[in-house]
Amino acid sequence: MCWWNKAAVAKLLWAITYKKDRLWCKWVHAYYIKGRDVGSTQWPVNMSWPLRKILNSQSLIDSIGGWSAVSKGGVFSTQIMYHLLMGPCDKVSWRRVIFHNKASPKSIFVSWLAVLGRLPTLDRLLKWKIVDSNVCPLCSCMPESTQHLFFECSYSAAIWSSVLACLQFHRPVSQLDNEVVLMTRAAKRTGDRFKLLLMFFAECLYGIWLQRNAKVYTHSCRSPLDLLRDIKYRVACRATDQQRNLLLM
Known part of the structure; x- marks a missing residue:
């Protein structure tokens, strides 16, 4: 910048x-x-x-x-x-995850910050002496960090595991760094399932971040199931007709 x-x-x-x-x-x-x-x-x-x-x-x-x-x-x-x-600089390996993604611009921006580790999570705010505690507001179990919030936290893990099951990707949920590697591989594929996966990835990061902020500032947030419905709706609005049919299967 x-x-x-x-x-x-x-x-x-x-x-x-x-x-x-x-x-x-x-x-x-x-x-x-x-x-x-x-x-x-x-x-x-x-x-x-x-x-x-x-x-x-x-x-x-x-x-x-x-x-x-x-x-x-x-x-x-x-x-x-x-x-x-x-000057000359190397391209990041995950660039396709961000720039070849059809998710909403707000979701893309938050995803970009998340992958770079630039979201103001509580572990960073604690280092800056802005807050007194770094306990995750969504699960109240572990210190909040980017890696914990996406997707070690039980709240976010429940949402992402449901997305994977919906798209018939049968694998366990990993933390953000590992998921980015998997998304990078998916970005090289041309099938509709993989395109939907990238959209869901960005929309999930954005939706979870919004609920995290809601929990911090209003002490309430939506249930994982309710948020998942909203994420599916946002993805469906930006998907093609053929991709929407996959969501109905």
């Missing part, structure tokens, strides 16, 4: 440099630049912090090859600059 923010800031600098007809760019030129070169101007002390940040990003542009390196057809490309700043 840091590199993307820098690329977005650089786009504003590009507008100041090449889009002088825009009203806000005219204001910057009239009050601060005053006909001088953007890259060599000494900015006044009373300049606002955001504008100073934008103008100081010229050094970053120069370090990656100038405007020509981040432009396409004479237009600044945030994507090109982002990739230049990021």
Whole structure:
């Protein structure tokens, strides 16, 4: 996200440099630049912090090859600059689980955070000294962590095991890391059952996370069976007719 923010800031600098007809760019030129070169101007002390940040990003542009390196057809490309700043990087093995998934965008986003271990679970909040206890609010048995919440917790395990049985996947429920490996394999398959499995995976993570939050903040949550019905409905709404027939079998 840091590199993307820098690329977005650089786009504003590009507008100041090449889009002088825009009203806000005219204001910057009239009050601060005053006909001088953007890259060599000494900015006044009373300049606002955001504008100073934008103008100081010229050094970053120069370090990656100038405007020509981040432009396409004479237009600044945030994507090109982002990739230049990021440099070469390996693709994660589970990318298909997230990006080839037809589940709802909210579910995809929560799943992405869960796989990265970025959800604010109680074990993390306890380290930050925000809470006093890290006991799982859904089962009240074990410390809450991403691995416990998905799917070591009896609440979430009951939901996911029902999903596997519904789709005729006869295997035990594993914790999140192991399930991600299995979902990665499923993402390479083309059958409707596997596509449904990916959708259910994301919707389950999202639904369980919502109920976890409800338990924390309102001290109540839906039963696993009730939540499973809602998850099936959300999946059915985004599934094809052929995939819906599998859910009715």
